Amino acid sequence: MTRLLLTGNAAAAWGARLAATDYIPAFPITPQTEIIEALANWIDHNEMDARMVTLESEHSMITAAGTAAATGVRVFSATSSQGLLYGMEMLYTVAGWRAPFVLANVSRGLAAPITLEPDHNDIVAARDCGFLQIHCATCQEVLDNTLIAFRLAEDERIRLPVIVNLDGFYLSFTREPVELPDAAQAKTFVADFDAENIRFRASSPVSQAVAVLGGTPYSYFRYQTHLAAQNGLTVYAELCDEFNQQFGRQYAAIENYRADDAELVFVMMGCFATKAKEAVDQLREAGWAIGLLRPRLLRPLPKEDFARLLAGKQAVAVVDQNLSMGMGGVLHSELATSLYGQSDAPQHLLSFVGGLGGRDISTEEFFAMADAMKQAVSSGQTPPTRLLYSDNEFKEIRKLQAIAKVQNETNGEPR
Amino acid sequence: MIDIPVTLYRNMKNLPSEHLLGGGTPMCAGCGGLEALNQVYDIVGDKSVFVNAAGCMTLLSVYPYTPFRGSWIYTAMGSAPAGAQGVRDALDILLDKNRIGNEDDMEVVVLTGDGSAYGMGMSATSGTLDRDLDYLYLCYDNEGYGNTGQQFSAATPHGAKTATSKGPHGYPGFKKDLFEIWAAHKPAYVATIIGAEPVDLARKIEKAMSMKGPRMLIALSPCPTGWDFDPKETVNIGKLAVKTGIWPLKEYVDGKIIHTKIPRERKPVEDYLKLQGRFKHLFEPQRDDELINEIQQRVDRYWEDVS
Ligand SMILES: Cc1ncc(C[n+]2csc(CCOP(=O)(O)OP(=O)(O)O)c2C)c(N)n1
Ligand code: SF4
Numbered sequence: 059m060t061r062l063l064l065t066g067n068a069a070a071a072w073g074a075r076l077a078a079t080d081y082i083p084a085f086p087i088t089p090q091t092e093i094i095e096a097l098a099n100w101i102d103h104n105e106m107d108a109r110m111v112t113l114e115s116e117h118s119m120i121t122a123a124g125t126a127a128a129t130g131v132r133v134f135s136a137t138s139s140q141g142l143l144y145g146m147e148m149l150y151t152v153a154g155w156r157a158p159f160v161l162a163n164v165s166r167g168l169a170a171p172i173t174l175e176p177d178h179n180d181i182v183a184a185r186d187c188g189f190l191q192i193h194c195a196t197c198q199e200v201l202d203n204t205l206i207a208f209r210l211a212e213d214e215r216i217r218l219p220v221i222v223n224l225d226g227f228y229l230s231f232t233r234e235p236v237e238l239p240d241a242a243q244a245k246t247f248v249a250d251f252d253a254e255n256i257r258f259r260a261s262s263p264v265s266q267a268v269a270v271l272g273g274t275p276y277s278y279f280r281y282q283t284h285l286a287a288q289n290g291l292t293v294y295a296e297l298c299d300e301f302n303q304q305f306g307r308q309y310a311a312i313e314n315y316r317a318d319d320a321e322l323v324f325v326m327m328g329c330f331a332t333k334a335k336e337a338v339d340q341l342r343e344a345g346w347a348i349g350l351l352r353p354r355l356l357r358p359l360p361k362e363d364f365a366r367l368l369a370g371k372q373a374v375a376v377v378d379q380n381l382s383m384g385m386g387g388v389l390h391s392e393l394a395t396s397l398y399g400q401s402d403a404p405q406h407l408l409s410f411v412g413g414l415g416g417r418d419i420s421t422e423e424f425f426a427m428a429d430a431m432k433q434a435v436s437s438g439q440t441p442p443t444r445l446l447y448s449d450n451e452f453k454e455i456r457k458l459q460a461i462a463k464v465q466n467e468t469n470g471e472p473r
Numbered sequence: 474m475i476d477i478p479v480t481l482y483r484n485m486k487n488l489p490s491e492h493l494l495g496g497g498t499p500m501c502a503g504c505g506g507l508e509a510l511n512q513v514y515d516i517v518g519d520k521s522v523f524v525n526a527a528g529c530m531t532l533l534s535v536y537p538y539t540p541f542r543g544s545w546i547y548t549a550m551g552s553a554p555a556g557a558q559g560v561r562d563a564l565d566i567l568l569d570k571n572r573i574g575n576e577d578d579m580e581v582v583v584l585t586g587d588g589s590a591y592g593m594g595m596s597a598t599s600g601t602l603d604r605d606l607d608y609l610y611l612c613y614d615n616e617g618y619g620n621t622g623q624q625f626s627a628a629t630p631h632g633a634k635t636a637t638s639k640g641p642h643g644y645p646g647f648k649k650d651l652f653e654i655w656a657a658h659k660p661a662y663v664a665t666i667i668g669a670e671p672v673d674l675a676r677k678i679e680k681a682m683s684m685k686g687p688r689m690l691i692a693l694s695p696c697p698t699g700w701d702f703d704p705k706e707t708v709n710i711g712k713l714a715v716k717t718g719i720w721p722l723k724e725y726v727d728g729k730i731i732h733t734k735i736p737r738e739r740k741p742v743e744d745y746l747k748l749q750g751r752f753k754h755l756f757e758p759q760r761d762d763e764l765i766n767e768i769q770q771r772v773d774r775y776w777e778d779v780s
């Protein structure tokens with residue numbers, strides 16, 4: 059077993075390498091680019107027996123990933139943010155082909171305003187496309203779950219592409235100690251690519267991705283995809299156990315951090331959940347019965363696990379690093395869907411939106427959110443969605459605007 | 474000097490007498506695109522995978538039937554060439570790694586309309602040319618977004634009435650020169666073809682099939698539905714497109730452009746125009762001599778430069 063200091067991006071690249079990926083269609087975008095650079099470097103130095111092609115857009119990249127997978131090779135690709143959205147038409151399309159491959163998405167906020175820094179609006183926008191989604195919080199998890207993702211995608215009960223999501227900057231560029239699985243062992247775990255009946259061969263011609271006429275065949279194929287995606291819960295659990303047996307690291311659809319005996323629970327996706335853990339630890343020391351649930355799987359959504367893990371809790375605070383304009387946090391509504399009507403569901407499901415465009419969420423803010431949960435319980439009132447923003451930040455912005463205004467006036471430009 | 478290449482297709486008698494593509498497709502009667510595809514498919518053969526973009530031809534393969542004896546995949550309107558990239562690369566990987574034998578290799582063929590080729594799919598196509606992708610591209614050019622009801626596209630000719638150019642002078646723009654745009658990338662082969670000239674078409678496909686790299690074909694495709702003419706006129710209109718000089722049959726190979734069929738005594742363009750409802754406003758209720766002459770002069774100018 060080798061231990062290395064790896065960034066999240068390098069961990070994703072190692073995952074693709076250890077999975078014996080055949081083909082990598084690529085396109086650069088910050089903060090993902092390091093992944094394809096690492097892979098290109100290995101291929102150029104004969105350390106990896108794969109072919110990489112740089113397309114002229116993510117729309118083309120995802121098309122090529124899909125058709126290569128549909129031809130019968132193992133495919134890995136990576137993107138982020140604007141790239142994921144540029145390829146959105148093809149995310150839906152290739153998922154419908156049932157051609158399995160793995161796509162790493164390095165989460166980054168979406169324009170406008172344009173930014174390089176992370177949040178989850180890109181990946182939640184891809185929520186309904188048919189790709190399964192695994193959300194990671196550590197570099198180790200990125201590597202391990204990339205290996206698991208290939209198995210998940212290729213499983214005969216699923217046959218769907220899978221996105222492995224890691225947060226830009228905080229995970230993509232942060233070095234952490236990572237245990238590198240032994241190459242031979244990883245290869246055995248992932249196994250050879252079996253194209254099954256999704257492939258092109260001259261001797262057995264097939265038509266793939268054909269049109270349908272009318273809602274009956276259309277619904278048939280859409281329902282098939284949904285049912286296959288739902289199988290992801292069982293298959294992911296099986297694969298996590300198998301992975302644990304071979305590599306000694308256990309994953310699950312939801313990470314349960316000190317939530318078993320908790321009365322109050324935070325729910326968060328991605329690596330900002332690490333900040334919540336820190337707050338949980340401090341609050342526990344101060345005598346609070348508080349914990350954290352972090353879904354790794356967003357699709358399929360582990361609804362029953364949520365209902366089970368949250369049964370009997372007094373209050374839940376969902377912290378969304380995304381914002382659906384005019385609605386609020388997306389994970390919050392997913393939780394509400396999972397819990398509504400369940401026996402013993404927590405009465406208070408609070409919603410907080412924060413961490414947009416890389417904005418930090420401080421420990422003090424987690425304390426305030428914990429306090430809000432407590433107040434909801436004592437008052438019996440669930441507060442409306444809160445957008446995390448401090449007085450200081452607001453002052454900063456006003457100051458910037460004031461300075462800009464002075465400059466504009468100096469330039470003689472009307473405001 | 475005229476090069477006489479070695480060919481299986483010296484005259485009509487040498488052409489395949491039966492078509493490989495199955496019948497009973499939902500294309501319109503007299504579809505010039507299907508006419509060209511039938512002939513192309515006969516020569517390309519069933520060791521092929523067609524990568525299709527959104528357009529009329531998407532309805533060739535509707536679950537659970539297909540007229541293709543070989544393989545097919547529908548992608549999207551803008552990225553069929555990128556789809557071909559993925560298929561070709563994957564086949565090469567499978568061959569390199571001995572996971573399939575040569576007998577399972579296939580010719581990868583992109584099939585799109587003009588809307589894709591001249592517009593939405595252009596950057597994806599350009600990318601495959603940068604990368605010298607080994608594939609065949611067949612654009613059936615019916616000079617408009619046919620599948621959505623024949624709105625004008627970048628391939629629509631000057632003056633034509635379409636669903637989005639119904640004014641008295643028709644489409645104000647000019648047909649984009651896709652042949653030149655493709656040729657500027659210096660691919661292995663670019664050719665214009667038309668179903669109404671099957672021997673010329675067959676020789677070009679034969680030549681393209683003997684080459685590697687990007688081989689690009691634009692088939693002018695008379696479209697009874699979009700151009701508004703009687704389906705029985707498809708071949709006639711196709712022949713007139715060539716005889717009037719409106720559709721020059723040519724090829725680009727080794728950096729040179731060669732015209733494969735030069736209409737020595739060109740017929741007046743109005744012979745071609747007046748058969749089509751989309752140009753009816755040039756003749757009725759009054760003759761629009763100015764516009765007819767403008768179209769004629771553009772054709773004349775083109776051929777002045779052809780030796
Ligand atoms: C991204 C996208 N935009 C628009 C469409 C709608 N659409 C379907 S077919 C088509 C016309 C395509 O024109 P062309 O490539 O010339 O093919 P034709 O229909 O003439 O055969 C359009 C606009 C689509 N399928 N996808
Ligand atoms: S609209 Fe034109 S191109 Fe489309 S199927 Fe009908 S005849 Fe062919």
Ligand SMILES: [Mg+2]
Nearest residue numbers: 586587617619
């Ligand atoms: Mg068209």
